[in-house]
Amino acid sequence: MTISADLRARAEALGQTLPPLLAEAEHLAATVALGEHGRRRVGMGDDFWQYRAARPGDPLRSIDWRRSARSDQAFVQEREWQAAQSVVFWVDPAKSMAFSGGKRASKADRARVLALALAVLLLRAGELVGLSGQESPRAGRGQMLRLIEAMALDLARSDADYGAPSGGFVNHGRAVFVSDFLGDMAAVEASLAQAAGRGVKGILLQVLDPAEEEFPFDGRTIFVSMGGSVSHETQRAGDLRSRYLARLAERKARLAELARAAGWHYLAHHTGEPAQAALLWAYRALEGGR
């Protein structure tokens, strides 16, 4: 991947906000991950899980003689399942995510914090983590830094008003889409269809600002998208509130339906709420699907 010097500079500038985010994410992950240990399931791995009585068909090699010698029965040592999953994150880098309706952190910040915290948890659990459209997922602490760098690059590169998920799924891997999903639904649908085709499961985490949920506007207003590409003028913004909210509800319902159809999980999260709940939900949703 070649990165122009300008892009690098912008990415570094943007990335400067990420270490604090990472710290926040680590902190967040620490609060959530307490007590979440291991897979607690039999599988491939290095760690001992349990002994069980040998059954017919068990290869002879798998019999644990040391254990079997202490009794009359033959035992087989089972290992804890340790197959690593590949989790691909797509954190919407579009400008719409930069919105904040008050003095709260922007949606983008929340989205990145959640994604990074999730990544921390996953890496701690030994999974492979990568960013959609970037290099393939990897494991290890070092991947966090690469993730951050990649996010900054994404941010720097993006000038669209609304984001659309790109490919880069790992077959039968996991995917995490963090976005406001206010843009074109077709791209999301296409992405989900592609993911379903490749056996990818995942979560849709919709991050919204409370202002987007409440629409507290009135009077003559020209609404402009964050990038300025879309605008809408109204005389009485207050009159639009109910219809806007109906459309938003419709959008959420559509997302939930899409997720269900693809076997994904969907959650709408507001920047006004604490992030822990969303992180916990996301972690469990990812775990449950494995």
Next chain:
Amino acid sequence: MVGFISPLLLLALLAVPLLWFLLRAIPPAPIKRRFPGVALLLGLMDEDREADKTPWWLLALRMLAIGAAVVAFAGPILNPKAVVAGKDPLLIVVDGGWADAYDWPRRIAKAASLLDGAERAGRPVALIQLADLAQPVAFKAAADVRGKLATLVPRGWLPDKLWEFSIKSPLQPFETAWISDGLAHSGQDALVEALAKRGAVTIYASEKPVYALGAATPAEGKLDVTAARQPAGPATALVLVARGPDPSGTDRELARAPLTFADGALTAKATLDLPPELRNRVTRFAIAGQRSAGAVSLAGDALKRRKVALVTDAAEGEGLQLLSPVHYLRQALSPTADLIEGGVLDVVPAKPDVIVLADVAQIPGAESDALMDWVNKGGLLLRFAGPHLAAADMAKLADDPLMPVALRQGGLTSGGAMSWGAPKALATFAEDSPFHGLAIPGDLRVKTQVLAQPGPDLAGRVLAALDDGTPLVTRKVIGLGQVVLFHVTANAEWSDLPLTGLYVAMLDRLAVSASAQAATVEGLAGLVWVPLRVMDGWGELGDPGSLAGVHGAVLANALKTGPGVDAPPGLYRHDARMVAVNAVTPGMALVAAVWPAGVALSDLTLPVEMALKGPVLAFALLLLLVDILATLALSGRLRFGLKSGGAGVALVVLALLGQPHPSYANVADDRAIAATDGVVLAYVITGDTAVDAISASGLQGLSDQLANRTAVEPLTPMGVDVEKDELAFYPFLYWPVTADAAVPSSGAYARLNKYLRTGGLILFDTRDADMAQAGDTPEAAALQRIASGLDIPQIEPIPEDHVLTRSFYLLQAFPGRFSDGGLWVEASPPDAVKADGMPFRNLNDGVTPVVIGGNDWASAWAVDDGGAPMYPVGRGSAGDTQREYAFRFGINLIMHALTGNYKSDQVHVPALLERLGK
């Protein structure tokens, strides 16, 4: 009535409806809002397109605002001064006598208003004052007349002989505005007629009454003062004030009496019953609150002290004093009258007001003639009975003209050992008696009296009688004078009368009525009277300046018909006599002016002109503010702004209420940082800017010298307020003591004491060079006041071996600007001893917390910005040396403050000894 300065601007109002069309199409500007959810809004239509246009009420509001602004700029004026129509010149006539004085400002304002009107119409104006002498009338531009109007003052007399003005009036047609005092003056009709021939005449008269105060007339011991008014109005209560010098000679109010006009009455009378001592001092009467010469009545001579001559029988010289017939008279009269004693021929040339003959029966012919002559001219001859009179030959006495009644031979004694009947009491005084109203003591008894021979005219001559009807006091009028006979002795021999207060009161009433001599033409004529004090139109007495003397005839005329230009009201003197010419003469009646038909009458009320531009403009602004709010509300911005806007409004209100005080903590922090950056010398701010400036520049000079000569490099000195500032940062405080220095508060004392206890050093400087010797200068007193609250140890004059004498330089004198003041420091411990061979005692402990002196060190140290000394010290090179020593003292002091008793250590002894040359 609303007028406009520039009414043409109002045409702009026609354009206001255009706003309807202009503004109606333009809706309020939209807010531009970044909002990602816009994607969901696309395609949503507004349900109501009405808001696209400005609402009608907002339009109406704006049109009203613009209209108000247009009206405001057209300069609306409420009650504009009317332009006096016409092109003819305007003659403004002002009476200008004392009757104008009480509301003179209104008259002048009216005249000024007329002038303004004439000026706007471009009419020439002339102004005449009728109380002045007639002058030819010349019309000028209004601006030229304005100056004359400003200098007009009311005169102390009334306009007179107005026909003279009609002769001088110009021949061209003109209009007349006559600001009248409402009184009729001689020749007024002729003048009005003459003026009416030239053009319209308008009379402006005040609706308030004119008050005139007549002269005080002594009436039976009291003073009657009458006042008149014109026109009659409702019942009015005024106050009459008698003024005169008090015993110290200061003019002040001596008495006051109510002066009440009944409803519709033209005159009122006030009666003052003053003790003679006060009455003698009264110089004038005035109606309180009436600023006019007519409301002032000068008293002149009329109320002055009487001259009373006591004539006794020459033979009684050796009698006991209490038996002397005139003893009681002397006692009674001496406080209020000048007494002369002697024979008849001795006293008559002194022209006394009263001659008292006590028990003198026979008057020799020459004396009788002299007395007769004197009585005829207005003298009062007061005679008392007595043993001599009773024993006199009544047949001879019967035709004595100087006896009010014929007497019977002998006297009547009642209540004595040899008589029937009891002593008699006095009957109540008859109403026509001058004694009427005097209270008769119940225990007053008359034992002996001389009896009057009954006659046809006896009853008319009795002033007082006993309860059996026998006369006690009789009176006969002779010429201008009178003879009064008391039928008892002047002493207490025959009656108790001389022992009572009634005796004094009776004498008083008789004596007063005796000297009320009217100043007649005969009395004044032929003499030149010098004006002593002249009364102006306001009723104020002033210096006559260069006013020439006035001939008696003129003065008499002024007294009779009222003062004028030739004899202004005031006090005139000739030899010992003084005549008061009042603005109001005794016979003067206030006659209301009667104006002929065809003369317009008006009053003095002025239309109060009020420019409405400001209020209307403010109203327009207010509407625009409302418009802003309404527009905000319409565009939905108001709702959002409520929270932050509320805070903003609160901020604005706070800012309006008072500039937010810069946080004191920050200031204090900055100070603390500045003070602790290095060594900072500090001085106490006394509040006297000159002293504080000297302190600042003095410490700057000392700091400079310290930096030059020592390792101490102080920063810029700071002033400290002992009430507020933290003192702990400063090793040294210079405290100049001013005479009026305020005593610090208890909080300040607490901080100062803490400062002293924790090693601070304060140099108190009384700057008087005197404190050590006397200690009684104001500064020293102030120092004692201040120091009383300070925790200062016992002090002593600085000992020779004190560490201050060697902490840097070796010193024995501590001069500032003064060199002879002493220096006081903390007393050394009594057990300090001087070791053998040592130049000083072993004083290792303690830094003196205070150093007290009066040598004004700061002035000696003070340098200006260029580093040059600011104040002279001493003379020539000796002065330079003195300044040098002042600096050395300062350096030693700072060194002492910074290093304590370091130099007191014996370690330094060898070096010091070497330097001392020992």
